[in-house]
Amino acid sequence: MTDQLQLLANDFRITPAFRTSGKVEGVFRTVSAEDFRTTATDALEMTFEGISGDRHGGYTRRSGGREPWYPRGTEMCNERQISILSAEELSLIATRMEIAELKAEWIGGNITLSGIPNLTMVPPRTRLVFEGGVVIRVDGDNKPCRFAGEAIAEANPGREGLDLLFPQKAKRLRGLVGYVEIPGKIAAGEAVTTHVPEQWIYERI
Template sequence: MTADLFGRETTDDLEIEPARKVRGLVSRVYATPDPDDFQTRWTAALKLGFEGIAGDRHAGFTRKSGGREPWYARGTEMCNERQISIVSLEELAAIAEAMDVERVDAGWIGANVLTEGLPRLTLLPPRTRMVFAGGVVLRVDGDNSPCRIAGGAIAAQYPDREGLDLMFARLARRQRGLVAYVERPGVIRPGEEVVAHVPEHWLYR
Protein backbone atom coordinates (compact mmCIF):
# COMPACT_ATOMS: atom_id res chain seq x y z
CA MET A 1 0.00 0.00 0.00
CA THR A 2 1.11 3.57 -0.62
CA ALA A 3 -0.13 6.89 0.77
CA ASP A 4 -1.52 9.98 -0.98
CA LEU A 5 -0.69 13.62 -0.17
CA PHE A 6 -2.97 13.52 2.87
CA GLY A 7 -1.46 10.35 4.31
CA ARG A 8 -4.36 8.13 3.32
CA GLU A 9 -3.55 4.62 2.13
CA THR A 10 -4.07 3.95 -1.57
CA THR A 11 -3.90 0.83 -3.71
CA ASP A 12 -1.63 2.24 -6.43
CA ASP A 13 0.92 -0.55 -5.93
CA LEU A 14 -1.66 -3.33 -5.87
CA GLU A 15 -1.04 -6.01 -8.50
CA ILE A 16 -4.48 -6.77 -9.90
CA GLU A 17 -5.15 -9.74 -12.14
CA PRO A 18 -7.89 -8.80 -14.61
CA ALA A 19 -11.01 -10.89 -15.07
CA ARG A 20 -10.83 -13.40 -17.92
CA LYS A 21 -12.32 -16.57 -19.33
CA VAL A 22 -10.62 -19.96 -19.63
CA ARG A 23 -12.20 -22.72 -21.71
CA GLY A 24 -12.11 -26.48 -21.32
CA LEU A 25 -14.22 -29.60 -21.73
CA VAL A 26 -16.07 -32.01 -19.47
CA SER A 27 -14.33 -35.36 -19.81
CA ARG A 28 -16.56 -37.41 -17.49
CA VAL A 29 -19.10 -36.95 -14.71
CA TYR A 30 -19.43 -39.08 -11.57
CA ALA A 31 -21.97 -39.73 -8.84
CA THR A 32 -22.99 -42.26 -6.24
CA PRO A 33 -26.51 -43.00 -4.99
CA ASP A 34 -25.10 -44.20 -1.66
CA PRO A 35 -24.54 -41.40 0.88
CA ASP A 36 -22.16 -43.68 2.78
CA ASP A 37 -19.94 -44.30 -0.24
CA PHE A 38 -16.94 -41.98 -0.62
CA GLN A 39 -16.01 -43.18 -4.10
CA THR A 40 -18.01 -42.14 -7.15
CA ARG A 41 -18.75 -43.88 -10.44
CA TRP A 42 -18.97 -42.41 -13.91
CA THR A 43 -22.42 -41.79 -15.30
CA ALA A 44 -23.95 -40.57 -18.57
CA ALA A 45 -25.23 -37.32 -17.06
CA LEU A 46 -25.02 -35.47 -13.75
CA LYS A 47 -28.29 -33.91 -12.59
CA LEU A 48 -27.86 -31.04 -10.14
CA GLY A 49 -30.30 -29.16 -7.95
CA PHE A 50 -29.59 -26.22 -5.69
CA GLU A 51 -28.75 -28.77 -2.97
CA GLY A 52 -26.17 -30.52 -5.18
CA ILE A 53 -26.56 -34.13 -6.32
CA ALA A 54 -29.65 -35.74 -4.79
CA GLY A 55 -28.69 -38.69 -2.59
CA ASP A 56 -24.97 -37.86 -2.61
CA ARG A 57 -23.04 -37.75 0.67
CA HIS A 58 -22.20 -34.09 -0.02
CA ALA A 59 -25.73 -33.02 -0.99
CA GLY A 60 -27.60 -30.45 1.07
CA PHE A 61 -27.89 -26.74 1.72
CA THR A 62 -25.97 -27.21 4.97
CA ARG A 63 -23.37 -29.65 6.27
CA LYS A 64 -21.64 -30.57 9.52
CA SER A 65 -18.24 -29.06 10.22
CA GLY A 66 -15.25 -31.37 10.46
CA GLY A 67 -11.48 -31.30 10.67
CA ARG A 68 -11.26 -28.71 7.90
CA GLU A 69 -13.06 -26.17 10.13
CA PRO A 70 -11.16 -26.13 13.45
CA TRP A 71 -12.76 -22.78 14.32
CA TYR A 72 -16.09 -24.61 14.91
CA ALA A 73 -16.85 -27.44 17.28
CA ARG A 74 -16.93 -30.63 15.19
CA GLY A 75 -20.45 -31.30 13.98
CA THR A 76 -21.57 -27.67 13.89
CA GLU A 77 -24.18 -27.07 11.19
CA MET A 78 -22.87 -24.65 8.57
CA CYS A 79 -23.39 -23.57 4.97
CA ASN A 80 -22.52 -26.29 2.46
CA GLU A 81 -19.97 -24.87 0.04
CA ARG A 82 -18.61 -28.36 -0.77
CA GLN A 83 -21.49 -29.80 -2.82
CA ILE A 84 -19.43 -30.64 -5.92
CA SER A 85 -15.86 -31.89 -6.40
CA ILE A 86 -14.11 -30.87 -9.65
CA VAL A 87 -10.80 -32.37 -10.81
CA SER A 88 -8.76 -32.25 -14.01
CA LEU A 89 -7.36 -34.95 -16.25
CA GLU A 90 -4.02 -33.15 -16.44
CA GLU A 91 -3.58 -32.74 -12.69
CA LEU A 92 -4.55 -36.34 -11.94
CA ALA A 93 -1.93 -37.46 -14.45
CA ALA A 94 0.64 -35.26 -12.72
CA ILE A 95 -0.29 -36.69 -9.32
CA ALA A 96 -0.01 -40.25 -10.63
CA GLU A 97 3.43 -39.50 -12.05
CA ALA A 98 4.58 -37.94 -8.78
CA MET A 99 3.32 -40.98 -6.85
CA ASP A 100 4.83 -43.36 -9.42
CA VAL A 101 1.55 -45.21 -10.00
CA GLU A 102 -0.18 -46.10 -13.25
CA ARG A 103 -3.09 -43.73 -12.77
CA VAL A 104 -5.29 -41.92 -10.26
CA ASP A 105 -8.94 -42.31 -11.18
CA ALA A 106 -11.31 -39.42 -10.48
CA GLY A 107 -13.88 -41.80 -9.04
CA TRP A 108 -11.44 -43.21 -6.50
CA ILE A 109 -11.13 -39.81 -4.82
CA GLY A 110 -14.83 -38.97 -4.92
CA ALA A 111 -14.86 -36.47 -7.78
CA ASN A 112 -18.04 -35.43 -9.59
CA VAL A 113 -16.71 -33.54 -12.62
CA LEU A 114 -13.54 -34.40 -14.55
CA THR A 115 -12.35 -31.63 -16.85
CA GLU A 116 -9.67 -31.43 -19.51
CA GLY A 117 -8.00 -28.43 -21.07
CA LEU A 118 -8.38 -26.08 -18.09
CA PRO A 119 -4.77 -25.31 -17.13
CA ARG A 120 -3.91 -25.45 -13.41
CA LEU A 121 -7.53 -26.06 -12.46
CA THR A 122 -6.84 -26.21 -8.73
CA LEU A 123 -5.34 -22.71 -8.77
CA LEU A 124 -8.52 -21.07 -10.08
CA PRO A 125 -9.43 -18.50 -7.42
CA PRO A 126 -12.53 -18.51 -5.23
CA ARG A 127 -15.60 -16.83 -6.80
CA THR A 128 -14.72 -18.29 -10.22
CA ARG A 129 -17.93 -19.24 -12.03
CA MET A 130 -17.79 -22.54 -13.92
CA VAL A 131 -20.33 -22.11 -16.73
CA PHE A 132 -21.28 -25.32 -18.55
CA ALA A 133 -22.69 -25.38 -22.09
CA GLY A 134 -25.85 -27.12 -20.88
CA GLY A 135 -26.69 -24.24 -18.55
CA VAL A 136 -25.30 -25.37 -15.20
CA VAL A 137 -23.23 -22.84 -13.25
CA LEU A 138 -21.00 -23.87 -10.36
CA ARG A 139 -19.41 -21.28 -8.06
CA VAL A 140 -15.93 -22.21 -6.84
CA ASP A 141 -15.36 -22.00 -3.11
CA GLY A 142 -11.68 -22.94 -3.23
CA ASP A 143 -9.17 -25.74 -3.58
CA ASN A 144 -9.86 -29.19 -2.15
CA SER A 145 -7.10 -30.16 0.26
CA PRO A 146 -5.94 -33.78 -0.24
CA CYS A 147 -6.66 -36.06 2.69
CA ARG A 148 -5.84 -39.58 3.86
CA ILE A 149 -9.33 -40.85 3.03
CA ALA A 150 -8.77 -40.16 -0.67
CA GLY A 151 -5.19 -41.36 -0.32
CA GLY A 152 -6.42 -44.58 1.24
CA ALA A 153 -8.78 -45.16 -1.69
CA ILE A 154 -5.82 -44.86 -4.05
CA ALA A 155 -3.67 -47.11 -1.85
CA ALA A 156 -6.35 -49.81 -1.99
CA GLN A 157 -5.85 -49.99 -5.76
CA TYR A 158 -2.12 -50.66 -5.34
CA PRO A 159 -1.87 -53.15 -2.43
CA ASP A 160 1.77 -53.90 -3.19
CA ARG A 161 2.78 -50.30 -2.38
CA GLU A 162 3.08 -48.89 1.13
CA GLY A 163 2.48 -45.34 2.27
CA LEU A 164 0.46 -44.16 -0.72
CA ASP A 165 -2.23 -42.66 1.51
CA LEU A 166 0.23 -40.26 3.11
CA MET A 167 2.06 -39.74 -0.16
CA PHE A 168 -1.15 -38.53 -1.83
CA ALA A 169 -1.85 -36.06 0.95
CA ARG A 170 1.64 -34.62 0.47
CA LEU A 171 2.10 -34.73 -3.31
CA ALA A 172 -1.40 -33.75 -4.41
CA ARG A 173 -1.39 -30.33 -2.74
CA ARG A 174 -2.65 -27.61 -5.09
CA GLN A 175 -3.45 -30.26 -7.70
CA ARG A 176 -6.34 -32.15 -6.08
CA GLY A 177 -9.04 -29.98 -7.64
CA LEU A 178 -11.78 -27.67 -6.41
CA VAL A 179 -14.92 -27.72 -4.34
CA ALA A 180 -17.94 -25.75 -5.51
CA TYR A 181 -21.63 -25.22 -4.94
CA VAL A 182 -24.51 -25.04 -7.40
CA GLU A 183 -25.38 -21.51 -8.47
CA ARG A 184 -27.65 -22.59 -11.33
CA PRO A 185 -28.99 -26.18 -11.48
CA GLY A 186 -29.36 -28.41 -14.50
CA VAL A 187 -27.57 -31.32 -16.15
CA ILE A 188 -23.86 -31.70 -16.98
CA ARG A 189 -22.87 -34.17 -19.69
CA PRO A 190 -19.49 -35.44 -20.89
CA GLY A 191 -18.15 -33.65 -23.95
CA GLU A 192 -19.74 -30.27 -23.28
CA GLU A 193 -17.71 -27.11 -23.00
CA VAL A 194 -17.06 -25.48 -19.65
CA VAL A 195 -15.90 -21.88 -19.34
CA ALA A 196 -14.21 -20.69 -16.16
CA HIS A 197 -15.14 -17.04 -15.60
CA VAL A 198 -12.20 -15.96 -13.46
CA PRO A 199 -12.98 -12.77 -11.50
CA GLU A 200 -10.65 -9.84 -11.07
CA HIS A 201 -8.45 -10.74 -8.11
CA TRP A 202 -5.37 -9.71 -6.16
CA LEU A 203 -3.12 -10.85 -3.35
CA TYR A 204 -4.28 -9.43 0.00
CA ARG A 205 -1.38 -8.26 2.15
Template sequence: MAADMTGNRVLDRGDRVAAQRVTGAVVRVYATSAPEDFRTSRVPALKLGFEGIAGDRHGGFTRRSSGREPWYPRGTEMCNERQISILSCEELAEVAAEMDLPEIEAGWIGANLLMEGIARLTRIPPRTRLVFAGGAVLRVDGDNAPCRIAGRAIAEQFPERDGLDLQFALAARGKRGLVGYVERPGVIRPGEEVTAHIPEHWLYRSD
Protein backbone atom coordinates in the same frame (compact mmCIF):
# COMPACT_ATOMS: atom_id res chain seq x y z
CA MET B 1 4.44 -2.17 -1.61
CA ALA B 2 2.99 1.37 -1.70
CA ALA B 3 1.16 3.35 1.00
CA ASP B 4 -1.97 5.48 0.82
CA MET B 5 -2.38 9.00 2.20
CA THR B 6 -3.08 7.71 5.71
CA GLY B 7 0.15 5.71 5.74
CA ASN B 8 -1.58 2.35 5.36
CA ARG B 9 0.17 0.04 2.95
CA VAL B 10 -1.80 -0.88 -0.16
CA LEU B 11 -1.32 -3.41 -2.92
CA ASP B 12 0.79 -2.48 -5.90
CA ARG B 13 -0.83 -2.42 -9.33
CA GLY B 14 1.12 -5.57 -10.19
CA ASP B 15 -0.88 -7.54 -7.61
CA ARG B 16 -4.08 -7.10 -9.62
CA VAL B 17 -5.08 -9.95 -11.92
CA ALA B 18 -7.49 -8.98 -14.70
CA ALA B 19 -10.70 -10.90 -15.34
CA GLN B 20 -10.46 -13.62 -17.96
CA ARG B 21 -12.30 -16.52 -19.55
CA VAL B 22 -10.83 -19.97 -20.06
CA THR B 23 -12.58 -22.78 -21.91
CA GLY B 24 -12.32 -26.51 -21.32
CA ALA B 25 -14.47 -29.62 -21.58
CA VAL B 26 -16.15 -32.17 -19.34
CA VAL B 27 -14.55 -35.60 -19.69
CA ARG B 28 -16.60 -37.65 -17.18
CA VAL B 29 -19.22 -37.13 -14.51
CA TYR B 30 -19.55 -39.09 -11.26
CA ALA B 31 -21.88 -39.58 -8.31
CA THR B 32 -21.91 -41.70 -5.18
CA SER B 33 -24.07 -44.80 -5.15
CA ALA B 34 -24.68 -44.47 -1.41
CA PRO B 35 -24.41 -41.46 0.94
CA GLU B 36 -21.94 -43.29 3.20
CA ASP B 37 -19.55 -44.10 0.33
CA PHE B 38 -16.72 -41.63 -0.26
CA ARG B 39 -15.90 -43.00 -3.71
CA THR B 40 -17.89 -42.11 -6.81
CA SER B 41 -18.83 -43.97 -9.97
CA ARG B 42 -19.29 -42.79 -13.55
CA VAL B 43 -22.81 -41.81 -14.54
CA PRO B 44 -24.25 -40.78 -17.94
CA ALA B 45 -25.22 -37.31 -16.73
CA LEU B 46 -25.11 -35.24 -13.57
CA LYS B 47 -28.40 -33.66 -12.55
CA LEU B 48 -27.87 -30.66 -10.29
CA GLY B 49 -30.33 -28.83 -8.07
CA PHE B 50 -29.66 -25.98 -5.69
CA GLU B 51 -28.86 -28.61 -3.06
CA GLY B 52 -26.19 -30.16 -5.32
CA ILE B 53 -26.61 -33.80 -6.32
CA ALA B 54 -29.69 -35.35 -4.69
CA GLY B 55 -28.69 -38.34 -2.56
CA ASP B 56 -24.97 -37.69 -2.92
CA ARG B 57 -22.67 -37.85 0.09
CA HIS B 58 -21.92 -34.15 -0.27
CA GLY B 59 -25.37 -33.01 -1.37
CA GLY B 60 -27.58 -30.72 0.69
CA PHE B 61 -28.07 -27.05 1.46
CA THR B 62 -26.10 -27.41 4.69
CA ARG B 63 -23.38 -29.70 5.99
CA ARG B 64 -21.69 -30.54 9.28
CA SER B 65 -18.33 -28.97 10.08
CA SER B 66 -15.27 -31.21 10.18
CA GLY B 67 -11.57 -30.84 10.86
CA ARG B 68 -11.43 -28.38 7.95
CA GLU B 69 -13.29 -25.84 10.12
CA PRO B 70 -11.46 -25.81 13.49
CA TRP B 71 -13.18 -22.53 14.44
CA TYR B 72 -16.47 -24.47 14.89
CA PRO B 73 -17.18 -27.36 17.23
CA ARG B 74 -17.06 -30.49 15.07
CA GLY B 75 -20.52 -31.31 13.72
CA THR B 76 -21.80 -27.73 13.66
CA GLU B 77 -24.40 -27.19 10.94
CA MET B 78 -23.15 -24.71 8.34
CA CYS B 79 -23.70 -23.62 4.75
CA ASN B 80 -22.67 -26.29 2.25
CA GLU B 81 -20.17 -24.71 -0.10
CA ARG B 82 -18.64 -28.13 -0.89
CA GLN B 83 -21.47 -29.69 -2.91
CA ILE B 84 -19.38 -30.56 -5.98
CA SER B 85 -15.82 -31.91 -6.37
CA ILE B 86 -14.10 -30.85 -9.62
CA LEU B 87 -10.86 -32.43 -10.87
CA SER B 88 -8.51 -31.97 -13.82
CA CYS B 89 -7.24 -34.73 -16.10
CA GLU B 90 -3.94 -32.94 -16.48
CA GLU B 91 -3.39 -32.45 -12.76
CA LEU B 92 -4.38 -36.04 -11.91
CA ALA B 93 -1.81 -37.27 -14.43
CA GLU B 94 0.85 -35.07 -12.82
CA VAL B 95 0.01 -36.39 -9.34
CA ALA B 96 0.08 -39.99 -10.57
CA ALA B 97 3.49 -39.43 -12.16
CA GLU B 98 4.80 -37.84 -8.96
CA MET B 99 3.63 -40.90 -7.02
CA ASP B 100 5.00 -43.30 -9.65
CA LEU B 101 1.53 -44.73 -10.31
CA PRO B 102 0.10 -45.73 -13.70
CA GLU B 103 -3.04 -43.67 -13.05
CA ILE B 104 -5.35 -42.15 -10.47
CA GLU B 105 -9.00 -42.64 -11.36
CA ALA B 106 -11.03 -39.58 -10.38
CA GLY B 107 -13.79 -41.69 -8.84
CA TRP B 108 -11.36 -43.21 -6.32
CA ILE B 109 -11.07 -39.83 -4.63
CA GLY B 110 -14.70 -38.75 -4.82
CA ALA B 111 -14.83 -36.61 -7.96
CA ASN B 112 -18.12 -35.40 -9.42
CA LEU B 113 -16.62 -33.72 -12.47
CA LEU B 114 -13.46 -34.55 -14.41
CA MET B 115 -12.48 -31.80 -16.82
CA GLU B 116 -9.68 -31.08 -19.27
CA GLY B 117 -8.26 -28.07 -21.05
CA ILE B 118 -8.18 -25.56 -18.17
CA ALA B 119 -4.57 -25.14 -17.11
CA ARG B 120 -3.80 -25.20 -13.38
CA LEU B 121 -7.44 -25.80 -12.53
CA THR B 122 -6.79 -26.01 -8.79
CA ARG B 123 -5.35 -22.48 -8.80
CA ILE B 124 -8.55 -20.92 -10.11
CA PRO B 125 -9.64 -18.35 -7.50
CA PRO B 126 -12.85 -18.35 -5.45
CA ARG B 127 -15.88 -16.60 -7.00
CA THR B 128 -15.07 -18.05 -10.43
CA ARG B 129 -18.17 -19.21 -12.29
CA LEU B 130 -18.00 -22.45 -14.26
CA VAL B 131 -20.61 -22.04 -16.99
CA PHE B 132 -21.57 -25.25 -18.80
CA ALA B 133 -22.95 -25.34 -22.33
CA GLY B 134 -26.11 -27.07 -21.13
CA GLY B 135 -26.96 -24.18 -18.82
CA ALA B 136 -25.74 -25.33 -15.39
CA VAL B 137 -23.49 -22.95 -13.47
CA LEU B 138 -21.17 -23.80 -10.57
CA ARG B 139 -19.53 -21.28 -8.29
CA VAL B 140 -16.03 -22.10 -7.09
CA ASP B 141 -15.51 -21.93 -3.34
CA GLY B 142 -11.81 -22.78 -3.44
CA ASP B 143 -9.23 -25.50 -3.76
CA ASN B 144 -9.76 -28.93 -2.21
CA ALA B 145 -6.92 -29.74 0.15
CA PRO B 146 -5.68 -33.34 -0.21
CA CYS B 147 -6.27 -35.57 2.79
CA ARG B 148 -5.40 -39.07 3.98
CA ILE B 149 -8.96 -40.30 3.38
CA ALA B 150 -8.44 -39.81 -0.35
CA GLY B 151 -4.92 -41.14 -0.01
CA ARG B 152 -6.18 -44.34 1.61
CA ALA B 153 -8.68 -44.78 -1.24
CA ILE B 154 -5.76 -44.71 -3.69
CA ALA B 155 -3.69 -47.02 -1.50
CA GLU B 156 -6.48 -49.62 -1.64
CA GLN B 157 -5.90 -49.87 -5.41
CA PHE B 158 -2.18 -50.57 -4.99
CA PRO B 159 -1.83 -52.84 -1.93
CA GLU B 160 1.74 -53.69 -2.88
CA ARG B 161 2.80 -50.08 -2.19
CA ASP B 162 3.33 -48.65 1.30
CA GLY B 163 2.73 -45.07 2.39
CA LEU B 164 0.59 -43.93 -0.52
CA ASP B 165 -1.91 -42.23 1.79
CA LEU B 166 0.72 -39.80 3.06
CA GLN B 167 2.42 -39.53 -0.32
CA PHE B 168 -0.83 -38.40 -1.94
CA ALA B 169 -1.30 -35.61 0.60
CA LEU B 170 2.11 -34.24 -0.41
CA ALA B 171 2.03 -34.89 -4.16
CA ALA B 172 -1.50 -33.53 -4.66
CA ARG B 173 -1.04 -30.26 -2.85
CA GLY B 174 -2.17 -27.53 -5.23
CA LYS B 175 -3.44 -30.15 -7.71
CA ARG B 176 -6.35 -31.80 -5.86
CA GLY B 177 -8.99 -29.81 -7.72
CA LEU B 178 -11.78 -27.53 -6.58
CA VAL B 179 -14.95 -27.62 -4.55
CA GLY B 180 -17.98 -25.53 -5.35
CA TYR B 181 -21.72 -25.19 -5.16
CA VAL B 182 -24.60 -24.94 -7.60
CA GLU B 183 -25.50 -21.39 -8.61
CA ARG B 184 -27.83 -22.43 -11.43
CA PRO B 185 -29.31 -25.96 -11.62
CA GLY B 186 -29.06 -28.05 -14.75
CA VAL B 187 -27.67 -31.24 -16.23
CA ILE B 188 -23.97 -31.73 -17.04
CA ARG B 189 -22.90 -34.37 -19.55
CA PRO B 190 -19.53 -35.71 -20.75
CA GLY B 191 -18.20 -33.86 -23.78
CA GLU B 192 -19.89 -30.61 -22.77
CA GLU B 193 -17.97 -27.36 -23.08
CA VAL B 194 -17.32 -25.39 -19.90
CA THR B 195 -16.10 -21.81 -19.59
CA ALA B 196 -14.44 -20.54 -16.44
CA HIS B 197 -15.40 -16.90 -15.89
CA ILE B 198 -12.55 -15.80 -13.64
CA PRO B 199 -13.22 -12.46 -11.94
CA GLU B 200 -10.75 -9.67 -11.46
CA HIS B 201 -8.96 -10.34 -8.21
CA TRP B 202 -6.11 -9.15 -6.08
CA LEU B 203 -3.29 -11.17 -4.58
CA TYR B 204 -3.65 -10.38 -0.90
CA ARG B 205 -0.66 -9.95 1.41
CA SER B 206 -0.77 -8.68 4.96
CA ASP B 207 2.81 -7.31 4.89
Protein backbone atom coordinates in the same frame (compact mmCIF):
# COMPACT_ATOMS: atom_id res chain seq x y z
CA MET C 1 -6.61 10.39 5.05
CA THR C 2 -7.64 10.42 1.38
CA ASP C 3 -3.99 10.51 0.27
CA GLN C 4 -3.17 7.61 2.59
CA LEU C 5 -6.05 5.51 1.21
CA GLN C 6 -4.97 6.29 -2.35
CA LEU C 7 -1.40 5.26 -1.49
CA LEU C 8 -2.64 1.95 -0.11
CA ALA C 9 -4.81 1.35 -3.17
CA ASN C 10 -1.84 1.93 -5.46
CA ASP C 11 0.10 -0.82 -3.66
CA PHE C 12 -2.20 -3.50 -5.03
CA ARG C 13 -1.44 -5.20 -8.34
CA ILE C 14 -4.79 -5.97 -9.93
CA THR C 15 -5.16 -8.85 -12.36
CA PRO C 16 -8.13 -8.19 -14.67
CA ALA C 17 -10.95 -10.71 -15.02
CA PHE C 18 -10.62 -13.19 -17.88
CA ARG C 19 -12.09 -16.38 -19.31
CA THR C 20 -10.69 -19.72 -20.37
CA SER C 21 -12.35 -22.79 -21.83
CA GLY C 22 -12.24 -26.53 -21.30
CA LYS C 23 -14.22 -29.74 -21.72
CA VAL C 24 -16.07 -32.13 -19.43
CA GLU C 25 -14.28 -35.48 -19.62
CA GLY C 26 -16.42 -37.39 -17.12
CA VAL C 27 -19.15 -37.06 -14.50
CA PHE C 28 -19.48 -39.13 -11.33
CA ARG C 29 -21.65 -39.49 -8.24
CA THR C 30 -21.66 -41.40 -4.98
CA VAL C 31 -23.82 -44.51 -4.70
CA SER C 32 -23.69 -44.89 -0.93
CA ALA C 33 -24.07 -42.45 1.93
CA GLU C 34 -21.29 -44.35 3.69
CA ASP C 35 -18.65 -44.10 0.93
CA PHE C 36 -17.15 -40.92 -0.54
CA ARG C 37 -15.90 -42.74 -3.65
CA THR C 38 -17.88 -42.11 -6.83
CA THR C 39 -19.08 -44.03 -9.87
CA ALA C 40 -19.23 -42.85 -13.50
CA THR C 41 -22.66 -41.89 -14.79
CA ASP C 42 -24.14 -40.55 -18.03
CA ALA C 43 -25.13 -37.18 -16.61
CA LEU C 44 -25.48 -35.29 -13.34
CA GLU C 45 -28.78 -33.74 -12.33
CA MET C 46 -27.92 -30.56 -10.45
CA THR C 47 -30.21 -28.76 -8.02
CA PHE C 48 -29.52 -25.93 -5.59
CA GLU C 49 -28.65 -28.67 -3.09
CA GLY C 50 -25.94 -30.10 -5.37
CA ILE C 51 -26.19 -33.48 -7.08
CA SER C 52 -29.55 -35.12 -6.46
CA GLY C 53 -29.09 -37.96 -3.95
CA ASP C 54 -25.32 -37.53 -3.69
CA ARG C 55 -23.51 -38.02 -0.37
CA HIS C 56 -22.28 -34.42 -0.40
CA GLY C 57 -25.58 -32.83 -1.43
CA GLY C 58 -27.63 -30.53 0.76
CA TYR C 59 -28.04 -26.87 1.58
CA THR C 60 -26.03 -27.35 4.77
CA ARG C 61 -23.36 -29.71 6.10
CA ARG C 62 -21.67 -30.50 9.40
CA SER C 63 -18.28 -29.00 10.20
CA GLY C 64 -15.29 -31.30 10.55
CA GLY C 65 -11.51 -31.19 10.69
CA ARG C 66 -11.35 -28.55 7.95
CA GLU C 67 -13.16 -26.05 10.19
CA PRO C 68 -11.29 -26.05 13.53
CA TRP C 69 -12.80 -22.65 14.35
CA TYR C 70 -16.21 -24.35 14.88
CA PRO C 71 -17.08 -27.17 17.28
CA ARG C 72 -17.08 -30.38 15.24
CA GLY C 73 -20.57 -31.14 13.96
CA THR C 74 -21.74 -27.53 13.76
CA GLU C 75 -24.35 -27.07 11.02
CA MET C 76 -23.05 -24.67 8.39
CA CYS C 77 -23.62 -23.62 4.78
CA ASN C 78 -22.62 -26.36 2.31
CA GLU C 79 -20.05 -24.75 0.03
CA ARG C 80 -18.58 -28.20 -0.80
CA GLN C 81 -21.42 -29.70 -2.83
CA ILE C 82 -19.30 -30.53 -5.90
CA SER C 83 -15.75 -31.85 -6.38
CA ILE C 84 -14.14 -30.75 -9.65
CA LEU C 85 -10.92 -32.36 -10.88
CA SER C 86 -8.47 -31.82 -13.73
CA ALA C 87 -7.58 -34.73 -16.02
CA GLU C 88 -4.12 -33.24 -16.50
CA GLU C 89 -3.54 -32.81 -12.76
CA LEU C 90 -4.70 -36.37 -12.03
CA SER C 91 -2.13 -37.60 -14.53
CA LEU C 92 0.60 -35.50 -12.91
CA ILE C 93 -0.27 -36.79 -9.42
CA ALA C 94 -0.14 -40.38 -10.72
CA THR C 95 3.32 -39.73 -12.16
CA ARG C 96 4.51 -38.22 -8.88
CA MET C 97 3.12 -41.19 -6.94
CA GLU C 98 4.58 -43.67 -9.46
CA ILE C 99 1.27 -45.40 -10.13
CA ALA C 100 -0.20 -46.23 -13.54
CA GLU C 101 -3.23 -43.94 -13.18
CA LEU C 102 -5.31 -41.99 -10.70
CA LYS C 103 -9.04 -42.29 -11.32
CA ALA C 104 -11.38 -39.50 -10.28
CA GLU C 105 -13.70 -42.08 -8.74
CA TRP C 106 -11.08 -43.19 -6.21
CA ILE C 107 -10.93 -39.75 -4.58
CA GLY C 108 -14.61 -38.82 -4.81
CA GLY C 109 -14.54 -36.58 -7.88
CA ASN C 110 -17.85 -35.46 -9.41
CA ILE C 111 -16.62 -33.72 -12.55
CA THR C 112 -13.37 -34.17 -14.46
CA LEU C 113 -12.36 -31.32 -16.77
CA SER C 114 -9.60 -30.99 -19.34
CA GLY C 115 -8.01 -28.03 -21.07
CA ILE C 116 -8.02 -25.61 -18.12
CA PRO C 117 -4.41 -24.96 -17.04
CA ASN C 118 -3.67 -25.21 -13.31
CA LEU C 119 -7.30 -25.86 -12.44
CA THR C 120 -6.65 -26.23 -8.72
CA MET C 121 -5.22 -22.70 -8.61
CA VAL C 122 -8.40 -21.15 -10.02
CA PRO C 123 -9.43 -18.56 -7.40
CA PRO C 124 -12.58 -18.49 -5.28
CA ARG C 125 -15.60 -16.70 -6.84
CA THR C 126 -14.77 -18.13 -10.27
CA ARG C 127 -17.90 -19.27 -12.11
CA LEU C 128 -17.74 -22.51 -14.10
CA VAL C 129 -20.34 -22.05 -16.84
CA PHE C 130 -21.28 -25.30 -18.56
CA GLU C 131 -22.60 -25.58 -22.10
CA GLY C 132 -25.91 -27.00 -20.91
CA GLY C 133 -26.57 -23.99 -18.66
CA VAL C 134 -25.35 -25.18 -15.25
CA VAL C 135 -23.19 -22.74 -13.30
CA ILE C 136 -20.98 -23.83 -10.40
CA ARG C 137 -19.40 -21.20 -8.17
CA VAL C 138 -15.92 -22.12 -6.93
CA ASP C 139 -15.40 -21.92 -3.17
CA GLY C 140 -11.72 -22.87 -3.28
CA ASP C 141 -9.17 -25.64 -3.63
CA ASN C 142 -9.72 -29.08 -2.14
CA LYS C 143 -6.94 -30.12 0.24
CA PRO C 144 -5.62 -33.68 -0.33
CA CYS C 145 -6.14 -35.92 2.68
CA ARG C 146 -5.17 -39.35 3.94
CA PHE C 147 -8.72 -40.72 3.52
CA ALA C 148 -8.48 -40.24 -0.24
CA GLY C 149 -4.97 -41.69 -0.07
CA GLU C 150 -6.35 -44.82 1.59
CA ALA C 151 -8.78 -45.28 -1.31
CA ILE C 152 -5.88 -44.97 -3.76
CA ALA C 153 -3.91 -47.54 -1.76
CA GLU C 154 -6.87 -49.93 -1.82
CA ALA C 155 -7.01 -49.65 -5.62
CA ASN C 156 -3.27 -50.32 -5.88
CA PRO C 157 -2.56 -53.36 -3.67
CA GLY C 158 1.07 -54.14 -3.02
CA ARG C 159 2.25 -50.54 -2.73
CA GLU C 160 3.04 -49.41 0.80
CA GLY C 161 2.56 -45.84 1.99
CA LEU C 162 0.28 -44.52 -0.76
CA ASP C 163 -2.15 -43.19 1.83
CA LEU C 164 0.50 -40.79 3.17
CA LEU C 165 2.11 -40.15 -0.20
CA PHE C 166 -1.06 -38.74 -1.74
CA PRO C 167 -1.28 -35.63 0.52
CA GLN C 168 2.38 -34.89 -0.28
CA LYS C 169 2.26 -35.34 -4.05
CA ALA C 170 -1.22 -33.89 -4.64
CA LYS C 171 -0.69 -30.56 -2.90
CA ARG C 172 -2.31 -27.79 -4.98
CA LEU C 173 -3.33 -30.40 -7.59
CA ARG C 174 -6.36 -32.00 -5.93
CA GLY C 175 -8.97 -29.86 -7.68
CA LEU C 176 -11.72 -27.56 -6.50
CA VAL C 177 -14.90 -27.62 -4.46
CA GLY C 178 -17.92 -25.49 -5.18
CA TYR C 179 -21.68 -25.15 -5.06
CA VAL C 180 -24.48 -24.95 -7.61
CA GLU C 181 -25.42 -21.39 -8.56
CA ILE C 182 -27.68 -22.33 -11.49
CA PRO C 183 -29.09 -25.90 -11.64
CA GLY C 184 -29.55 -28.19 -14.62
CA LYS C 185 -27.80 -31.17 -16.20
CA ILE C 186 -24.09 -31.76 -16.90
CA ALA C 187 -22.87 -34.51 -19.23
CA ALA C 188 -19.49 -35.66 -20.50
CA GLY C 189 -18.38 -34.01 -23.71
CA GLU C 190 -19.86 -30.58 -23.14
CA ALA C 191 -17.83 -27.40 -23.07
CA VAL C 192 -17.17 -25.35 -19.94
CA THR C 193 -15.96 -21.77 -19.58
CA THR C 194 -14.23 -20.46 -16.47
CA HIS C 195 -15.14 -16.85 -15.66
CA VAL C 196 -12.22 -15.84 -13.45
CA PRO C 197 -12.91 -12.66 -11.45
CA GLU C 198 -10.60 -9.68 -10.97
CA GLN C 199 -7.86 -10.70 -8.53
CA TRP C 200 -5.39 -9.18 -6.11
CA ILE C 201 -3.22 -10.26 -3.18
CA TYR C 202 -4.43 -8.90 0.14
CA GLU C 203 -1.36 -8.78 2.36
CA ARG C 204 -0.73 -7.72 5.93
CA ILE C 205 0.60 -4.17 6.18
